[in-house]
Amino acid sequence: MPVGEKPSTTISxxxxxxxxxxxxxxxxxxxxxxxxxxxxxxGRKEGHWEVLE
Structure with a gap:
């Protein structure tokens, strides 16, 4: 599964x-x-990143 499809991916x-x-x-x-x-x-625990265009 690509990282972009896994919302719980960590920095590590x-x-x-x-x-x-x-x-x-x-x-x-x-x-x-x-x-x-x-x-x-x-937030840090329940939040996610959004890629803007």
Whole structure:
């Protein structure tokens, strides 16, 4: 199942899947948010990410 189809994917799992550090995943998420391409809906436990176009 692709990561995009698994809403419970963790930063650790993403880092391992694409071969970068967890810190790099966090930095990329922050940059995508800053650029208006990614938005967090809800809280840390029950929330999800929304990709904006």
């Amino acid at each position: 799992a993403l880092a391992e899947l694409i071969g970068i550090t967890e810190r790099s995943v966090q930095r990329n998420i922050r940059n995508l948010q800053k650029d208006g391409l990614l938005r967090r809906i809800g």
